[in-house]
Amino acid sequence: MTRPVLYHCPDARSLRCLWAVEETGMDVDLRMLKFPPRAFEPGYRAVNPLMTIPGWVEDGRLMTESAAICERIAEGTSLEVRRDESDYWAWRNWLHRSDATLTFPLAIMIRYTRVEPEERRLAQAVEDYRAFFGGRAKSIEAALGDGREWLVAERFTIADIVIGYAAFLATTLGADDVLGEATKGWRDRCMAREGFQRARQRQKAAA
Template sequence: MTLPILYHCADARSLRCLWAAEEAGLEIDLRVLPFPPRAFAPDYRPVNPLMTVPGWVEDGRLMTESAAICERIAEGTALEVRRDEPDYWDCRNWLHRSDATLTFPLAIMLRYTRVEAPERRLAQAVDDYKAFFGGRAKSIEAALADGRDWLVAGRFTIADIAIGYAAFLATTLGADDVLGEATKAWLVRCITREAFVRARARQKAG
């Protein structure tokens, strides 16, 4: 049996997929690349012409969107919110929000604090997109305001992984001060899970 292959960079959004695989107990062939692959991993281009991570190869098919890969991994596991569950559409909405609304401004911050050469870094862009993220992160706080432990379905699901990664990334960029108190407590619950700890250790091992 050929294992699914995950092309990954440490702590990049492909961490969502590695974390999900660890939670689901899914065996994968992990390939850790230097960041950014477009500059440091030219051999990756035939696999993924976009030169982005994640790259998920399974049965000859390439997937490149972290939330979509998480959906595939969650299928048939307790991470999945099934169509017959009341929170199905809420979960789907969180999955799309995770990248399009929450990770996007953080990616701009990452670019202009770490990726660009020092002379091209833009403090104004960093400040603006941190505020952008903070405004949109209020949706997490609102969802947790009633004291719930997890975002949907009364249990830890793929929504917590997808959104949890965005909140975790904010902490690595010094943007966690814009997160609400309920969000910070939820994030601690997320990142102290054994599967998250294993995923981060595994990416370092290569």
């Protein structure tokens, strides 16, 4: 059986998958791409017609959604919340919230600060979506406000990975001042994990 292949750009959403890989010790073939692939990696279209990151290829099947890939990686490990656990549905909700609610406004900020040429950058859009993210990030603060160390199940899971990535991304964009104090502490715990540190070191070494 061949190793799964992870197509990844440094610090892109695919970092969630690489982080999960490092937490579990799964053996994967890491393929580094320049960001954005649609501009710099024309050959990637043959792998993923969407030209999005991540791309996960396993047993001839392609997966393209980072939270779903994290679910695959977490199977049978402590990063997974099982259906018979009381926090199962809260866990699933966080996985979906990670992109639809939290990473989306940050993606708009990235577009208009880093991707678009200078003449097309929109400061107002950046500020609007920064505030948009701040409002939605209150859900993280509410979940941690009772003194929880992690989001669900009284342990570190892929919910912390997929949501923690959004908090990390906000920090790289200078938008972490909209995060609550409990959220900042939790973000720091996430980023201090050896799995996160190894993932960032591995992407740097492979670039």
